[in-house]
Amino acid sequence: MGERVGGILLTKNVEVARALKEIAILIEVEGKDKFKPKAYMRAVRSVSSLGEDIEAIARRGELEQIPGVGKAIAEKIQSYLETDTIDLLEELREKVPVKVMEIEAIPGVGPKTIRLVYDQLGVTDLESLEMAANDGRLATLKGMGKKTQDQIIEGIKLVRVGMRRSLLADAMEVAEKIEQHLQALPQVRRVEVAGSYRRRRETVGDLDFLVDADDVEPVMEAFVTYGDVADIIARGSTKSSIRLKSNLQVDLRIIPTESYGAGLQYFTGSVDHNVHLRAIAQKKGLLLNEYGLFRGDKKVAGENEQGIYEKLGLQLVPPELREDRGEVEAAQEGKLPTLLELENIRGDLHSHTDASDGKNTLEEMLEAASKKGYEYYCVSDHTQSLTIANGMDEERVLKRIAEIDEINESGKYKMRVLKGAEVDILRGGKLDLDDSVLEQLDVVTLSVHSMGKDKKEMTERVCHALESKYAHILGHPTGRLLLRRLQLEIDLEAVFEAARQNKVIMELNAHPERLDLNDGNLRAATRMGLKIAINTDAHRIDHLDYMRFGVYQARRGWITKEDVVNTYPLEELLSMIRK
Numbered sequence: 001m002g003e004r005v006g007g008i009l010l011t012k013n014v015e016v017a018r019a020l021k022e023i024a025i026l027i028e029v030e031g032k033d034k035f036k037p038k039a040y041m042r043a044v045r046s047v048s049s050l051g052e053d054i055e056a057i058a059r060r061g062e063l064e065q066i067p068g069v070g071k072a073i074a075e076k077i078q079s080y081l082e083t084d085t086i087d088l089l090e091e092l093r094e095k096v097p098v099k100v101m102e103i104e105a106i107p108g109v110g111p112k113t114i115r116l117v118y119d120q121l122g123v124t125d126l127e128s129l130e131m132a133a134n135d136g137r138l139a140t141l142k143g144m145g146k147k148t149q150d151q152i153i154e155g156i157k158l159v160r161v162g163m164r165r166s167l168l169a170d171a172m173e174v175a176e177k178i179e180q181h182l183q184a185l186p187q188v189r190r191v192e193v194a195g196s197y198r199r200r201r202e203t204v205g206d207l208d209f210l211v212d213a214d215d216v217e218p219v220m221e222a223f224v225t226y227g228d229v230a231d232i233i234a235r236g237s238t239k240s241s242i243r244l245k246s247n248l249q250v251d252l253r254i255i256p257t258e259s260y261g262a263g264l265q266y267f268t269g270s271v272d273h274n275v276h277l278r279a280i281a282q283k284k285g286l287l288l289n290e291y292g293l294f295r296g297d298k299k300v301a302g303e304n305e306q307g308i309y310e311k312l313g314l315q316l317v318p319p320e321l322r323e324d325r326g327e328v329e330a331a332q333e334g335k336l337p338t339l340l341e342l343e344n345i346r347g348d349l350h351s352h353t354d355a356s357d358g359k360n361t362l363e364e365m366l367e368a369a370s371k372k373g374y375e376y377y378c379v380s381d382h383t384q385s386l387t388i389a390n391g392m393d394e395e396r397v398l399k400r401i402a403e404i405d406e407i408n409e410s411g412k413y414k415m416r417v418l419k420g421a422e423v424d425i426l427r428g429g430k431l432d433l434d435d436s437v438l439e440q441l442d443v444v445t446l447s448v449h450s451m452g453k454d455k456k457e458m459t460e461r462v463c464h465a466l467e468s469k470y471a472h473i474l475g476h477p478t479g480r481l482l483l484r485r486l487q488l489e490i491d492l493e494a495v496f497e498a499a500r501q502n503k504v505i506m507e508l509n510a511h512p513e514r515l516d517l518n519d520g521n522l523r524a525a526t527r528m529g530l531k532i533a534i535n536t537d538a539h540r541i542d543h544l545d546y547m548r549f550g551v552y553q554a555r556r557g558w559i560t561k562e563d564v565v566n567t568y569p570l571e572e573l574l575s576m577i578r579k
Contacts, residue, residue: 012053012054012055012081013047013048013053013054014048015080016047016054016077016080016081017044017047017048018101019076019080019086019089020040020043020044020047020073020076020077021040021041021044021101022089022092022100022101023040023076023086023088023089023092024036024037024038024040024041024044024111025037025100025101025104025111025114026089026092026093026095026096026098026100027040027092028111028112028115029096029098029100029111029114029115029118030092030095030096031115037111039068039070039073040073042067042068043066043068043069043073045068046066046067046068046069047066047069047077054077054081055081058077058078058081063077063078076088076089096118097124098114098118098123098124098125099124099125099126100114102125102126102159103117103123103125103126103129105159105484106126106129106152106155106156106158106159107151107155107158107484107485107486108148108151108152108155109152109155116141116142116143116144117129117132117138117141120141121137121138121141126156126159126160129152129156130153130156133149133152133153133156134153136149138152154486158483158484158485158486165203165204165205165483166203166204166205166246166248167202167203167204167482167483167512167513168197168200168201168202168203168204168512168515168549168552169512169546169549170246170512171197171204171207171248172197174207174228174244174246174248174250175193175197175207177228178207178209178223178226178250179191179193179209181222181226182209182211182219182222182223182252185213185218185219185222187213187214187215187216187218187219188211188212188213188219189212189213189214189257190211190212190260191209191210191211191212192209192210192264193207193208193209193210194208194209194210194263194264194267194268194269195207195208195267195268195269196269196270198268198319199268199269199270199319199320199322199323199556200319200320200552200553200555200556201556202482202515202518202553203482203483205249206248206249206250206251207248207249207250207251208251208253208267209223209250209251209252209253210252210253210255210260210263210264210267211252211253211254211255212254212255212256212257212260213254216237216238216254217237219252219254220235220236220237220240220252223240223242223252224240224242226242228244228245228246229242229243229244229245230242230243230244230245230247231243233249237254238253238254239251239252239253239254240252253267257303258292258299258302258303259290259291259292259302259303260302260303260304261301261302261303261304261305261306261307261308262288262289262290262291262292262293262301262302262308263290263291264305265277265305265308266289266290267290268319268322269322270322270323270324272323272324273317273322273323273324273327273328275324276324276328277308277312277314277328280312280313280314280328281293281312284312284313286300286311286312288308288312292308293307293308293311293312309331313332314328314331314332315330315331315334315336316331317331317336318336318339318555320339320552320555320556321336321339321555321556321558323556337558337559337560338560338561339554339555339558339559339560340551340554340555340559340560340561340563340564340567341551341561342547342548342551344561344564344567345534345547345551345564345566345567346374346375346376346566346567346568346569346570346573347369347374347375347376347377347378347415347418347566347570347573348369348374348377348378348535348536348538348544348547348566349378349380349418349420349443349445349473349533349535349565349566350378350380350420350422350445350473350475350507350509350533350535350536350537350538351365351369351377351378351379351380351535351536351537351538351539351543351544352379352380352381352382352422352537352538352539353365353379353381355381355390355392355396355400356381356382356386356389356390356391356392357382357388357389357390357539358381358538358539358540359539359540359541360540360541362379362400362403364541365377365379365538365541365544366379366407366413366417367541368541368544369415369544370413370414370415372544374415375415375416375569375570376415376416376417376418376566376570376573377415377416377417377418378417378418378419378420378442378443379400379404379417379418379419379420380420380421380422380443380445381400381421381422382421382422382424383397383421383422383423383424383432383433384424384432384433385424385426385432385449386424386449389449391424391432392421394433394434394437397421397433397437397441398437398440400419401419401440401441404417404418404419405419416570418442418443419440419441419442419443420441420442420443420444420445421433421438421441421444421445422445422446422447422475423438423444423445423446423447424447424448424449425446425447425448425461425462425465427450427461428461428464429460429461429462429463429464429465429467430465431446431465431468431470431471435468435470438468438470439470441470442574442577443472443473443577444470444471444472444473445472445473445474445475445507445535446462446465446466446468446471446473446474446475446504447474447475447476448461448462448479448488451488451489454489455489455490455491456491458488458489458490459490459491459494459495462474462490462495462498463494463495463498466495466498466499466502466504467498467502471502471504472504472505472577473504473505473506473507473533473535473577474495474499474504474505474506474507475507475509475535475537476507476509476514476516476537477490477492477495477506477507477516477517477521478490478492478516478517478518478521479516480514480516481513481514482512482513482514482515483513484513487516492521492524493524496524496525496528496530497528499530500528500529500530505530505531505532505533505565505576505577506525506530506531506532506533507532507533507534507535508522508532508533508534508535508550508553508554508557508559509535509537509550510534510535510536510537510546510547510548510549510550510551510553511536511537511543511546511549512546512549514537515549515550515553517532517553517557518553518557519553519556519557520557521557522553522554522556522557522558522559523557523558526557526558526559526563531563531564531565531576532554532559532563532564532565533564533565533566534547534550534551534554534564534566535550535566536550565577
């Protein structure tokens with residue numbers, strides 16, 4: 001599928017990186033070469049971090065200019081781009097009949113574990129691994145034990161959820177391409193994507209397209225012959241279903257103009273929200289379904305959603321709130337919140353450069369942020385304890401402070417560049433920068449990057465860190481990675497209370513793999529009077545576009561403009577941050 005509009009994700013890059021990674025793991029599981037897996041993994045990292053479509057690079061004949069990609073790997077990439085396969089990969093799959101990518105997706109399971117369970121227990125896929133874990137055979141292997149076995153069982157549960165769902169950002173890439181494809185058809189009047197996608201859930205199970213069109217047959221033909229189709233599940237006159245090469249299922253329904261609003265409301269869901277609306281309709285002597293709102297045989301609404309909600313005596317409920325969590329009652333009373341909009345955001349308070357583990361230089365990040373029209377922008381690289389991310393020691397932080405002061409004094413940018421750092425919370429709640437350095441920063445974001453021994457220890461660790469007079473924002477508070485890693489064992493209610501007492505702001509990390517806090521925790525935080533900072537945690541210039549995913553998540557959490565600190569003018573923001 002190539003380059004994505006907006007630069008969020010480049011699908012061919014992902015596919016190529018996945019194929020190279022599978023080769024690396026299979027070679028390591030085979031056990032005949034110690035060095036090739038490392039070479040392939042270096043290429044994987046380079047391809048994964050490319051800010052450009054790899055197909056465009058290949059067309060220019062510049063694959064070998066990608067770091068870690070020599071002639072041999074470049075030829076394999078070219079083969080994949082042309083044929084969707086690599087000969088070496090197919091050969092390795094025959095030699096080592098293990099679904100390594102399926103098993104490797106389990107948190108904490110790598111090539112050495114895959115080789116061990118394959119050699120010792122004949123494990124070849126997720127199902128056989130699950131059987132070996134459930135009957136206790138895993139725990140008998142050298143270096144495993146019951147604790148590791150239990151972790152793998154939990155990890156398998158995560159993978160099974162992930163196999164059925166896609167990140168919102170990934171689904172959005174697909175949805176926008178198909179939407180453009182359909183909108184270009186002369187027969188099509190309107191296209192919307194309904195379901196959990198329209199409600200902006202963090203992950204999406206499938207895509208539901210609703211189309212209003214004059215002539216159905218050409219629309220269905222264009223849909224089932226779309227370039228990325230792997231399988232046509234069903235084809236009919238009003239509904240068709242396809243499965244894409246990514247394994248994502250996409251459904252298309254033709255909805256008549258006079259029923260389009262009713263169909264959009266019904267297929268957007270959620271089920272619980274719809275049940276609640278139907279109950280209200282019933283009490284009013286009405287019938288609500290996907291065709292419209294009826295009084296007897298007479299349709300009283302259905303062409304648009306607004307009319308349906310009005311006839312039911314409700315404000316129009318934004319799709320993000322339709323989860324039956326109080327939004328219907330609020331709509332009855334006319335008390336729905338005015339939700340945050342992307343244009344309300346004045347700046348980004350958490351980002352990285354190549355001074356730690358970012359891809360781009362300080363100047364490149366500032367140029368990109370400036371083009372977004374931000375009033376302020378904070379550079380907050382990792383600090384010294386996070387050595388894996390090239391964390392900055394105190395000397396380097398002080399040098400960066402002086403550098404930013406010089407940039408602000410030069411007047412090069414209309415926006416104010418804020419001096420920040422993502423400071424590691426160490427065991428016991430100690431911070432890994434001295435107070436004498438922290439006091440010179442505009443924005444101090446505290447984050448946990450290592451696990452605690454238990455929930456009590458982790459909670460005390462974070463709460464103690466929040467007591468620092470230089471603690472401004474708590475970064476990615478639960479530490480989760482969607483479809484990959486569960487959240488920290490932590491008492492969030494206690495953390496929120498400690499943050500409230502110490503006037504610390506909660507971050508909503510907008511990275512599509514984090515979206516941390518979740519919608520329920522956002523509501524809990526704001527009910528306690530906490531303010532929210534929506535930050536991209538950008539590690540590359542294109543990551544700055546992640547802000548929209550943070551706004552989507554905020555809207556699901558009933559967040560208003562007033563709840564978010566980076567919607568305020570600079571001086572008000574700084575007064576909120578300072579203690």
